[in-house]
Amino acid sequence: MKKQFRHAIITGIVFGIITSFLFLIGFTGIAADMFGDLLQNKSAAPFMNLTPQMLDMLIFLGLIGLWAGSNGSHKVKGQTDDPIGPAVFGGLITGLVHGLFVSVLALLVGTLDAKGVKINTYLYQILPAVVKLFILAKTPIQGALFHLVFLTATGLLGGILSRGLGRSAWQSRLQKKRNESFSKISQAGIFNKIRSNRMILYSVYGIVLVLLFLLPLRAGQYWNYTIGTVGVYVLLGLGLNIVVGLAGLLDLGYVAFFAIGAYTMALLSAPAPHHLLWNFWIALPIGIGLATITGILLGAPVLRMRGDYLAIVTLGFGEMIRILLKSDVLTSFTRGPKGVPSIGGPTLFGKPFNSDIDFVYLIFLAVLLIIFVTNRLQNSRIGRAWEAMREDEIVSRAMGINTMKQKLLAFAIGAAFAGLGGAIFASRNQFTGPEDFSLMVSINVVALVIVGGMGNIPGVIAGALVLKGLPEVLRQMQDYRVLIFGALLVVMMLWRPAGLIPSSRRRMEVERDAGVQETAGEGREK
Amino acid sequence: MTIALETHSLTKYFGGLTAVDNVDLIIQENAIFSVIGPNGAGKTTFYNCITGFYEPDNGEVLFFGKSLLGLSPDQVAYRGISRTYQNIRLFANMSAMENILVGQHSRLRATWMDAILHTPRVMKEEKEAVEQARKLLNFVGLAGLGDQLARNLPYGAQRRLEIARALASQPKLLLLDEPTAGMNPHETSEMKDFIRRLRDELGITILLIEHDMRVVMGISEQIAVLDYGAKIAEGTPTEICCNPHVIEAYLGSGAASGLKNTEAQPA
Numbered sequence: 096m097k098k099q100f101r102h103a104i105i106t107g108i109v110f111g112i113i114t115s116f117l118f119l120i121g122f123t124g125i126a127a128d129m130f131g132d133l134l135q136n137k138s139a140a141p142f143m144n145l146t147p148q149m150l151d152m153l154i155f156l157g158l159i160g161l162w163a164g165s166n167g168s169h170k171v172k173g174q175t176d177d178p179i180g181p182a183v184f185g186g187l188i189t190g191l192v193h194g195l196f197v198s199v200l201a202l203l204v205g206t207l208d209a210k211g212v213k214i215n216t217y218l219y220q221i222l223p224a225v226v227k228l229f230i231l232a233k234t235p236i237q238g239a240l241f242h243l244v245f246l247t248a249t250g251l252l253g254g255i256l257s258r259g260l261g262r263s264a265w266q267s268r269l270q271k272k273r274n275e276s277f278s279k280i281s282q283a284g285i286f287n288k289i290r291s292n293r294m295i296l297y298s299v300y301g302i303v304l305v306l307l308f309l310l311p312l313r314a315g316q317y318w319n320y321t322i323g324t325v326g327v328y329v330l331l332g333l334g335l336n337i338v339v340g341l342a343g344l345l346d347l348g349y350v351a352f353f354a355i356g357a358y359t360m361a362l363l364s365a366p367a368p369h370h371l372l373w374n375f376w377i378a379l380p381i382g383i384g385l386a387t388i389t390g391i392l393l394g395a396p397v398l399r400m401r402g403d404y405l406a407i408v409t410l411g412f413g414e415m416i417r418i419l420l421k422s423d424v425l426t427s428f429t430r431g432p433k434g435v436p437s438i439g440g441p442t443l444f445g446k447p448f449n450s451d452i453d454f455v456y457l458i459f460l461a462v463l464l465i466i467f468v469t470n471r472l473q474n475s476r477i478g479r480a481w482e483a484m485r486e487d488e489i490v491s492r493a494m495g496i497n498t499m500k501q502k503l504l505a506f507a508i509g510a511a512f513a514g515l516g517g518a519i520f521a522s523r524n525q526f527t528g529p530e531d532f533s534l535m536v537s538i539n540v541v542a543l544v545i546v547g548g549m550g551n552i553p554g555v556i557a558g559a560l561v562l563k564g565l566p567e568v569l570r571q572m573q574d575y576r577v578l579i580f581g582a583l584l585v586v587m588m589l590w591r592p593a594g595l596i597p598s599s600r601r602r603m604e605v606e607r608d609a610g611v612q613e614t615a616g617e618g619r620e621k
Numbered sequence: 622m623t624i625a626l627e628t629h630s631l632t633k634y635f636g637g638l639t640a641v642d643n644v645d646l647i648i649q650e651n652a653i654f655s656v657i658g659p660n661g662a663g664k665t666t667f668y669n670c671i672t673g674f675y676e677p678d679n680g681e682v683l684f685f686g687k688s689l690l691g692l693s694p695d696q697v698a699y700r701g702i703s704r705t706y707q708n709i710r711l712f713a714n715m716s717a718m719e720n721i722l723v724g725q726h727s728r729l730r731a732t733w734m735d736a737i738l739h740t741p742r743v744m745k746e747e748k749e750a751v752e753q754a755r756k757l758l759n760f761v762g763l764a765g766l767g768d769q770l771a772r773n774l775p776y777g778a779q780r781r782l783e784i785a786r787a788l789a790s791q792p793k794l795l796l797l798d799e800p801t802a803g804m805n806p807h808e809t810s811e812m813k814d815f816i817r818r819l820r821d822e823l824g825i826t827i828l829l830i831e832h833d834m835r836v837v838m839g840i841s842e843q844i845a846v847l848d849y850g851a852k853i854a855e856g857t858p859t860e861i862c863c864n865p866h867v868i869e870a871y872l873g874s875g876a877a878s879g880l881k882n883t884e885a886q887p888a
Contacts, residue, residue, distance in 0.1 A: 468737050475736030475747070476722075476729045479715075483723040486712035493672060495698035495727025495790060504733055600716040602768045603751055 103167040103185040107192025107250075110163035114156065114193065114246075115200050119218055122575070124225045127152035149231050153245065156197075160246045163193045164253020186254015187247065194246030198239035205235025311455040319451035325563045326458035327520045331540045332547065332555040333465045334512025339541065340550035340598075341478060342505035343485025344398065345406040347537050348413025352510040354420065354532035355389050356382040356517025358429060361527045364439030368430050375441035379518050386514025387507050394506035398499065401488070413537050420529040434528025438521050454523040461519060465512055466552055472508070473552075474601060481505055482550070539563070546587060548594025557595045561587075623685065625650040625794055625826040626671070631680035633663075633670055633850075640666040642850035643680070648794075648828060648843070653820055655829045655837045657861075658847035659871050664830045665707060667847070668796050672704055673697040684794070699727050703792035705783045707799045707830075713772035717763060717782050720771050721754040724789030754789065761785040761815075777808050781815070788819070794826045795819065801833050809833060813840055834872070838862065846871060 117123055130151035145153070167189025168182040204226050207214055214221040230238025311319050331353060338346045359382035363373040397408050419425060421432045429435065440448045441457065448454060472478050480501050483491040492498050521527040539562060547558020566580055587595065626648040633641040640663045648654045656664050669675040671682055673694040682689040689697055703724075712720050729750060735743040758767050761781040766774060774782060780800060787795055800816065801809045813836050819825050831837045837844060838858040846854040846861060848870040854861060861867055 471737050471739065472733060475733075475743075476726060476731040476750075477733050477736050479719055479723050480726055482715055482719070483712050483726075486714060487710055489674070489694075490706070490710045490712070491723065492694040493674075493698055493704060494723055494786070495695045496723075497693075497695045508733070600719065600768065600770065603716070603718040603754075 099181045099185050100188060102169065103188035104192055106163060106167035106169075106185075107189040108196070110159065110166070110189065110193045111196025114159055114197050117159075118197075118200065118229060119221065120575070121221060121225055123152055123155065124228055125575070126155040127228065130154050145231060149228060152228060156242075156246065157249045160190060160193065160249025161253035161256065163189050163246075164250035164255075165257035166253075167250060168254035168257050182254045182257065183251065184254075186257070187251045189254070190247040190250015191243075193250055194243040197246055198243040201230050201242050202235050202239040205230040205238055209235060307459055308456075311452045316451055319455050321564065321567045323451055323455050323458050323523060325559050326455065326462055327516050327523075328540065328543060328559040328563045329462050329556050330458070330465055330516035330519075331513055331536075332543045332559050333462070333469055333552065334509040334516070335540050336544050336550065336552070336555045337469065337472070337481070337505050337512070338509035339544055340555075341473065341481040341485065342502060343481075344502060344505065345402065345541075346409045346506070346509070347406045347534075347541065348409035348411065348416075349509070349513060349540055350532045350534070350536040351393075351409075351413045351416040352386040352390055352513035353517040353520070353536065354416050354529075355386045356514030357521035357527045357531065358420065358435070358517075359385050359514070360518040360521040361435035361438045362429065364522070365435045365437050367436065368427065372439065375439055375522055378439075379441075379515070382518035383511050383514040386517070387511040390507045390510025391503060394503045398502045398506060410534070410537070413532075414534060417529050417532045417534075420532070432529055434526055434530075435521075436526045438525050438527065440522050440525070451523070454519070458519060458523075461515055465515070469552055473550075477501070477504065485550075542584075546584065546594060548596045548598055551594065551596055551598030554594050554596035554598060561595065623650040624648065624683075625652070625685060626828070627681075627683040628671070629681040629683075631667070631670055631682060632678050633666055633675055634678050639850045641670060641677070641847075644845075644847070644850075644852050646845055646852070646855075648826060650793075650826050651820065651824060652842050653816065653827045653829060653840050655831055655841035655844045656847060657831065657834075657837055657844060657871065662847040663850040664847055665798060666850075668704060668798060668828075668830065671697075672702060672796065695727070698790060701791070701793035702796065703787040703790050703794070704796035705780075705787050705798055705800060707802065709776075709779045709783055711771040711779055711783055711786070713770070715771060716768050717758065717771055717774065718751070718754050718767040720782060720786045721757050721789045722750055724786035725750050725753065727790050757785045757788055760788075776803060780804070780812070784815075784819075788823070788825075792825060794828065796828045796830075798830045799832060800829070801831065801836055809836060812836070816840055834862075 117126075127148050128151070131148060134151065164186035168185035204214060204221065208223055208226045213223075214226065215223070231241060233241070311322065314322060331349065334352075335346065335349050338344050338349070360375070360378045362369055363371050363378040363381065364375060366372060393409075393412055397405065397412075400408060420429050423431065425431065440454075442448065448457065480491065480496045483494065483496060484498055484501060488498055520531075524531075543558035543562040544555055545558075546561060547556070548554025561583075565583070566577075591597070624647055626646070628644055628646045630643045630645060631641055632639065632643055642663070644667060646654075656667065658664055666675065670677045671689065673689065673692050673696065677690065684700055684702065687700070689700065689702075692700070712723060715723070729746055731743040731746060755764075755767065758764050761784060763774075763778055763782060763785065766778060771779065771782060784795075784797070784800070797816065801812045804812060816827060816829070816836075817840055820827055829837070829841065838861075841858055844854075844856065844858060844861045845852055846864075846867045848866075853866045853870060854864045856864070862872065
């Protein structure tokens, strides 16, 4: 009991500090607005004298309270398996301490505000409106009492809920389930059957495709633009995934191939500076081809270097391309820093692509194509050679792998994907300039491959969604966007050092034992 | 009898140090040939000269009559020489099956276009490769562990997987570098039988670096002793363990009598 008490007090203090901090940086108000957006209840009628905004804030605080309660009611070491008593006790104590912190804070800022002190001169986020929201537009004492009661109640509830669902119980149940599914996998049971059952597999693909088809129609213009950008980054990520994730060559100048694809498209299809006005579908393969050739030309000398040296050289190359595009030397050819405007878009069956939706579909198609190609390459002799090279270059040479040739191949294919992404990117934006190809693009792509999970297609997609999508979603938080984003990255790498979706090995031996004969053929491409 | 591997006055310098000093060896096809010697005697350097990792400074290496000099390690592998390493060097984050499939790299023909298009020829080749890998897993006694990551396998299994990977290229000559290092007596004796099986069942010529004298004396037909890079003796196990140079350089004076006792007992 004493241990439980101490644990609950400490948890309460920690959560008290967290909540107070969130208030002091003005996050309570932002969170309330976000919940408001989410619930679409901004114009709802007041409930018990509380405006919708206050209710939204209370939802946010309530969730924290529940979390605190469930944490505070954790089973303490050496505790007997008494189901409910200590949990309720722990939740209650945690909630009480948590509530005390917050109510003291509410009392303090409420009183100061009532006395006319302008807190926002010291803490610029604490505007009078925020304070008013925090004490729920009541007197400071009422507000403080309300918080105390509210957080104690949610803490208690959290404690009961966690034990009711059995915090330790559901964790052990989850663990058990996980173990069961693992053993199922190793026994090649139902999991393998589902995986190798083409009907189920293809219907899942079908559903995903339908969702992908419907998504752009439902999303607005802004979201379609964002989806398109994420898509282009998925393309880049999948390309770099081959170079970094599979072949293990750290390429920090990947943006160069992206730039070459984009500028090829721009110069061939734009009215200025050359007035060539070529068709998109002709310029596209030329862009891809040029990027590939550049990849080979750069790779041939540079890939003799390893590790850090390779990273530095490619980094320099990426910057070189950008600076070259900006320089006076090429102004007559590329319009220099002014960039190339009015880049042509594709037409398909006489229908010009002019909305973001059209481009989203085009990008989806490109991504699907790239996924298909990557998947096939990865699960082939070539892909295995790449991974072997990444694991141990010397040994892979002794296994008969011509490492130079395979590295060049990986580099060229990665460059081709980047060229494709660049060409589509330029055509969609209808403008491209040297500043589109800054070092940050390379770094972002490397980061998304690492965060998502190296050498893994779903991982790369998840990484692109998180790195390029999340900042857009977090736009609500304005100034804290970058802070929260950074914190999320740190937390992510701590919790999942191998990436969001770590790459898993294809099962090959038990497949046959499961009696699934036909999977030896095409089914293995999954 | 055909000669599998021949070296003529093979020499390799590292700066002022002569790591391999005028070594002449002749290894018959289908033999088990051991190279022994104290630490730093140049045994592994000798391997590296054969497999193309080092360019010898002097001398000649002939593999079934054809010179290996100037070939890169991957070309040497194509010719049919495969090796394992003193410290196990598996592709740690790949599954056991994949390790063996990488070992088959030099036998497979699929190009990147084939891989993308899944041409029937390649699908057939891939199917056979997977089948072959399963067989090899069975052969080295790792059936059922094929989908484990290499780094998760127990030590002995890693050693055997490394040999399976080396066998995957269907080599004519297999270079083993201390295959029983770090093994207990029971595992060592299993490995000894296993090496003999490689030769008897697969007909592979085996060149062996080993420190465990029970293994060396038990299975080799010929033994060469290196000391300071130079070959100081060559002969059958009985000849070697009585050779005074060898005893002085490597075995130690107390060892000779002990080894004779070991020899007397059936291995």
